[in-house]
Amino acid sequence: MASNTPAPASPFETDVFGDETPERAWEEWNPTEDSVRPVRGRHRVMKQRGGLARSSTVLGVGVIAAVGAGGMATAQNKPPVSISLPDSIADNLPDAKSLPGVGSFMSDDKEADTGDTGPLTTMSIATDSRAGTQDASGAGEALRARILQQAEQQQSEAEAEAKAAAEKLAAEKAAAEAAKQQTAAEAAKKKAEAEAAAKAEAARLAELAKSYALPTSSYTITSTFGEAGSMWSSGYHTGLDFAAPSGTPVKAVHSGTVKSAGWSGSYGYRTVLELDDGTEVWYCHQSSMSVSVGQKVSTGETIGRVGATGNVTGPHLHLEVHTPGGSGVDPMTWLRDKGLTV
Known part of the structure; x- marks a missing residue:
């Protein structure tokens, strides 16, 4: 902004020899394409249209990148300082639209951009960051839940297989024990039957012997x-x-x-x-x-x-x-x- 009132000179502005510093000669600033090239870094500035307001947004993003969040917080706590330029300088400033690389930021074209044309602010950057973090967190949680589900399923299958193997082994042991007991029972039964038969035969022979006798004695x-x-x-x-x-x-x-x-x-x-x-x-x-x-x-x-x-x-x-x-x-x-x- 141009002002007709010249900035007051400092009363203590002297040279090293104690003399007052002579008035500084101002030179005309002619920006070039290299000097106005957009700053490229972590904060990516999207091409926007819509006039001077958007060019000031670009300048704000550049300041944030330069001084950092801490510098911004410190600057907010200090009183504002007015900056004025002599009329001779303000009158000689070129038109912003004629500057190489700057006119595109100050175009009056009102055509709607197909992309996001809203101003890029720290709030939008933080929102996009949180959205990306939430999306990544949600994807991570889904992957973690799926891995846990697969692990639980595998654990359940392993436990089911172990249980089936234990039941099969127990059944085989029970069958073997039952067969052993059956064999022992059959052997005991056969033994008892043999003993009973021998006892019956002995009784028969004893009864029969009562009706039979040896033909002689002392033989x-x-x-x-x-x-x-x-x-x-x-x-x-x-x-x-x-x-x-x-x-x-x-x-x-x-x-x-x-x-x-x-x-x-x-x-x-x-x-x-x-x-x-x-x-x-x-x-x-x-x-x-x-x-x-x-x-x-x-x-x-x-x-x-x-x-x-x-x-x-x-x-x-x-x-x-x-x-x-x-x-x-x-x-x-x-x-x-x-x-x-x-």
Whole structure:
């Protein structure tokens, strides 16, 4: 702004030698394109239209960039200082629109800009900064929430897999334990059944033994069934020999009927006792017989005496057992099956 009143000179303005400083000569300022080039830095000034008001906005942004927020705050606390120019200088100032690079800021073109044409102020810069920070913060929070959700999902899946594996292992252990218990139970059952069967068999044999008796006493087994030798006409021994002193009583092993009693060649004196089931028991080499044909005898009843008649080498009882079909069987096995101990 031009003023006709010259600025007052300082009363203390002197040169170094104490003389008053001569009046300073003013030179005409001709701005060039380089001198008016916009300042480029952190505060970017957008191209605006709309006259002198917007060029002052540019100047304000440049001042903010130069002195900083602290300088602005300090300047606000000081009283304003009026600046005036002599009329000779103000009259010689060129038109602002004719200055290179400045006329574009002071254009009277009222055409609406397609971009943001509002004045760039510290408030708008702060608002844009906060909006950008909020957008970045919102995006960061969304990303963080998504990562946490994925981590929780993975954790849940891992826990579910671990739980399923633990349940499977527990089920396998339970199945193995159940199978083990079942096996033990089956073994115990089989053992109990075997013990019960053995007990029942023992009871049966004990009851059966009451109806069966050994053919003699005070004996020694000298020959068994099936032994080979030239002493026997068949080439092998067909009975069981009870060696005992001559005259030792010979008893009926079971109740039955006397089928034959007399001399029988190499068998000497022989008694054949037929049991109720058709089995025949032969008593051979007796020294004497005390029963007759057709006579019924009971278990343990004396039917003769041990002797050495027939083809023998010494006194003994030769005992043979024949099935109802006539086949000879091992007398020792047959007697044991009846519960007797030979």
